Amino acid sequence: MKLALTHVSTATPGTAEQRIGLIGAGRMGTGMGISLLRHGAELHIKVNRNRVGADRLTAMGAYEHTAVCELARHVSAVVLSLPSSCEVEAVCLGQHGLFAHLARQSLILDCTTSYPASTLALAEQAKKHDLHFIDAPVTRSPEQAERGQLNAIVGSDENTFPAAARVLTAFCENIVHVGDVGQGHKLKLVYNSMTMGIASVAAEACQFAQAIDVDLATLRSLVGRGATNSGIFQSFAAFLLGETPDALAISITNARKDIECGVRLANETALKIPVLTAAAQKFHTSVAEGKGELTLPHLALSEAKGS
CATH class of the missing domain: 3.40.50.720 (NAD(P)-binding Rossmann-like Domain)
Incomplete structure (x- = not known):
């Protein structure tokens, strides 16, 4: 509608x-x-x-x-x-x-x-x-x-x-x-699902860059000049570079709740959303590993730094 x-x-x-x-x-x-x-x-x-x-x-x-x-x-x-x-x-x-x-x-x-x-x-x-x-x-x-x-x-x-x-x-x-009543929460779940999906991709891109010795500041500069740019990625980069320690201060537990609700709502319509489902699993795994009370940018830390 x-x-x-x-x-x-x-x-x-x-x-x-x-x-x-x-x-x-x-x-x-x-x-x-x-x-x-x-x-x-x-x-x-x-x-x-x-x-x-x-x-x-x-x-x-x-x-x-x-x-x-x-x-x-x-x-x-x-x-x-x-x-x-x-x-x-x-x-x-x-x-x-x-x-x-x-x-x-x-x-x-x-x-x-x-x-x-x-x-x-x-x-x-x-x-x-x-x-x-x-x-x-x-x-x-x-x-x-x-x-x-x-x-x-x-x-x-x-x-x-x-x-x-x-x-x-x-x-x-x-x-x-x-x-009408309910439509606001439907739209918010779509919005938050997209946000957390982007966060999952941005986190893995930051980890990927570190693993192959790509300078994050250089990557940020390049991303900022193209259509791939997002506020989520920029916040993750600012956190990892030590510029904004309190960036995106939502907990990983709350983020997991939001995207899992979005996936549940999609499933109730029989819509298949495999990418967002995979993102939800990433958040679920992070919480299971004891990272739930950490803030969202901690998703982007490498396992070595995260520990």
């Missing part, structure tokens, strides 16, 4: 004085929260295992709650920035979840890279509680989240989209409406 794309200017009226919840104060979520506070939102956050982001947000005026149900009673919109659909389902469902405790007509924006089937099921459950559940996965980095420069890929009905855009405009530079 061809999707109609609607771009929304970040001049859209925003979040001033709006009471917004944030669940998932990791690196990306913390950046979103900082931007929401900067735009005047009254921010409520759920206690997070990693205190770094939560402490930054509470120091800037966010209210912290120990339970999802407690947070839900204070807000009319909730932004989710979680590792996967499993965590999204956990905070939405059950007697202590968002669906049971949010006020009627409240809005839930799932900015997680979630699985579309789960998203559709949650949206149906939300309707039964007179709530609006939409998918709004984002691209770009935590640093860009903090500066309000993310891209949001939104799946929602036409009536709910303007309310979603008013929240997203606080931390997004570009907001693209790609269709």
